Amino acid sequence: MRLKELKRFLKIQKVFLSYGLDELIPPERLPWTARLLRRSIFWWRNQHPDLNAGARIRLACETLGPVFIKLGQMLSTRRDLLPDEIAEELALLQDQVPPFCGKQAREQIEKSLNAPIDELFDEFAEEPLASASIAQVHTARLKDNGQQIVIKVIRPGIERVIDADLRLMQLVSRVLQRYLPIADLLRPVEVIEEYRKTLLDELNLMYEAANAIQLRRNFEGSEELYFPEIFTDYCDRNVLVMERIHGISVADREALVANGTDMHLLAKRGVEVFFTQVFRDSFFHADMHPGNIFVSYKHPHNPQWIGIDCGIVGTLSREDKRYLAENFLAFFNRDYRRVAELHVESGWVPSDIRVEEFEFALRTVLEPVFEKPLSEISFGHVLLNLFKIARRFQMSVQPQLILLQKTLLYIEGIGRQLYPQLDLWQTAKPFLERWMKQQIGPAALLHTIRDELPMWAEKLPELPNLIYDGLRTTRKQSKQMELMFERFSAQSKAQSRGRFYLGIGAAFLVASALLYPANLHLAAGSLVITLFSWFKGWRGLKRL
Structure with a gap:
């Protein structure tokens, strides 16, 4: 040390x-x-x-x-x-965190981009716009088109x-x-x-750039959620350059009201964009605390969320999405038996637990919660109670679910701060029901066929050859199985003969011991037969 x-x-x-x-x-x-x-x-x-x-x-x-x-x-x-x-x-x-010197930020940017700032940007402000533990942000304009940007730069020596x-x-x-x-x-x-x-991962801003580009692509043209453009030509592991956004912090409720924002619609859209990221895209912004969320000044009666700081994202597999959606819907319907079965089916809890005990534990903890009006029930805390119960039944912690839980708590907290009467259950249930209908039934089957059709069209010309090769392989394997069976039969016979000779040898060994010393000739003959039998038995087993 x-x-x-x-x-x-x-x-x-x-x-x-x-x-x-x-x-x-x-x-x-x-x-x-x-x-x-x-x-x-x-x-x-x-x-x-x-x-x-x-x-x-x-x-x-x-x-x-x-x-x-x-x-x-x-x-x-x-x-x-x-x-x-x-x-x-x-x-x-x-x-x-107190900001570090703007001159240091300039030097760090120039070192990362291998050019003087004056050649790359106009109006670079050495006074930071915001400062955090790992990086801080400065404003500037692009040299070629004058677009307003922000430059995020890693703190020197923070590694x-x-x-x-x-x-x-x-x-x-x-x-x-x-x-x-x-x-x-x-x-x-x-x-x-x-x-x-x-x-x-947060120390490498290229990860954040890639996440922001994907999230922006997922919501391109959306009226509900906007992610700023990333200028990849100016990005490095220590520097991130993106479009500067102008919005009202979601934590500043007074400013939002003064701007004429439709608070009910804004809160409802917050819930919807979260579930859209999770269930439609399987790729969600997992750090949506108030410091990373803004609301556009434009069209306050049709409010648009703005997301920044995409360093932490969550992903879900198709199976996770399906089980989560079914779990949520089972909760809405207070079907605790189905919740317990889903946890076993998904492998989140061991398969040897008693489903009846798990169901009873869920009912005991959650039923009092549902006695309250839905508008007073915290969706996030219901999920927390579920995790606590599941922990008693040896539920393995799923990292993607922890990120989901964290983000859901953020979203629910922001939504109720903006519009205290928000009924998250009423907002989320229709979304999940629509999503489940898209995943199950004729429409889902047609959607899957449509998605897979180009791949099958590409493989169709190869299908006769694949069938022929499959039949040849099957025939070859059948012959190999026949040869293996014949060899096994021969080995079994040899093994039986070997054991027979070993048994004979053991019997004559006992006879020679009984005859000695009363009849030396017969004892010696029995011993010779013993040695001969054991030799034959050993050779038979050795062939195996």
């Missing part, structure tokens, strides 16, 4: 101890050396004994800076792993900071894995590894 890393490690320890995070591990689970060290460092004891564990963890993350803040934000979405008290506190973490902190986090996670009583549930080593992969 280098000196800089050692200093950072000591600072982390000081912060952890000052906020009493060591108290989360019972003293009896610590080795005697750790207990002795804890008693000796009296000046680093818990300075906030009046706060609950969740608040202390949140404050420790804020003190330690951007990497720990992002870790806390990620953990806040893992309500399948954390107690509600801690998850709710971590959800309050705000990624507010070294992240690498050092991640290695220290991995060390701490291994300690927690060993000594924390609920380590089997929290799986700290796996969580940190998942976080490491996510964070390293």
Whole structure:
């Protein structure tokens, strides 16, 4: 461990101890050396004994800076792993980071694009428009057509900071894995590894560019959702250039109302575009918190959402989509038996569980929820309750479902903030029913045939040759099976003869032992026959 890393490690320890995070591990689970060290460092004891564990963890993350803040934000979405008290506190973490020098940003952009900024852009503003833990954004104009753009640039040296902190986090996670009583549930080593992969992906802005291009293509011409254009000629792993958008932050409800926005339609469209991304495209923006969502100033009576920061996306397989849609519809209809069966069919819970017990657990937890008016029921929290129940039945955590749950909670929270009377169930159910009709029945069959027809038209000329080759292969395999059967029969006969001779040899060996020493001649003859029989038996078995 280098000196800089050692200093950072000591600072982390000081912060952890000052906020009493060591108290989360019972003293009896610590080795005697750790207990002795804890008693000796009296000046680093818990300075906030009046706060609950969740608040202390949140404050420790804020003190330690951007990497720990992002870790806390990620953990806040893992309500399948954390107690509600801690998850709710971590959800309050705000990624507010002081900007770095605009001159450094200029140098980073010029280094990445191999050209002076003045040759590439006009009106480059060294004062950043926004700043976050990993990157910050500057405004400019394209040189050729004067279009307004924003330039997202990675913080200089942030890779070294992240690498050092991640290695220290991995060390701490291994300690927690060993000594924390609920380590089997929290799986700290796996969580940190998942976080490491996510964070390293965010450091490469080319991933974000590719995601944004795909999302823009999926909603091209849509009146409901817009993604800004990406200018790939100016993009690099450290620099992302995209169209500048002008909109109202979705968190600024007063400004939206002042602009005359149809709040009910806006909230309803938020739900619809989410389900469209999930079930139509199988590719959804998985970081749709209020800081990444805006509303266009234009046509407020026909409001359009604007999405940015596409570094994190989720994908679903065809099977996942089908089971999710059926699960949601079963929930709407309060068909808990079907929900339980779907979890077993999808492999999300072990196949040997008792479906009746799972159904009863679902009914016990969810039935009181449905006694409320639908407009008061949180769709996201119903999903959380489902995950908690399924965890009791050894449900394996599905990463794509965690991203889905996180995004759904964001969307539902934004929708109810914009229009408190929003009935998410009433909005989502018709969409899912239409989608299911498209997937099942004659229309779905015709759609599949239409999609597969070009492939079959291409393969049709090859079909006679494929049939002929298949028949030849089948005939050849039949002959091989006959030869194998004949060889097996011969081997079986040889094996039987070998065992017969071995048995004869054993019998004469016993006879020679009984005859010796009363009749030496007969004993010697029996022994000779024994040796001959064993030789014949050994040769027969050796041929196998």
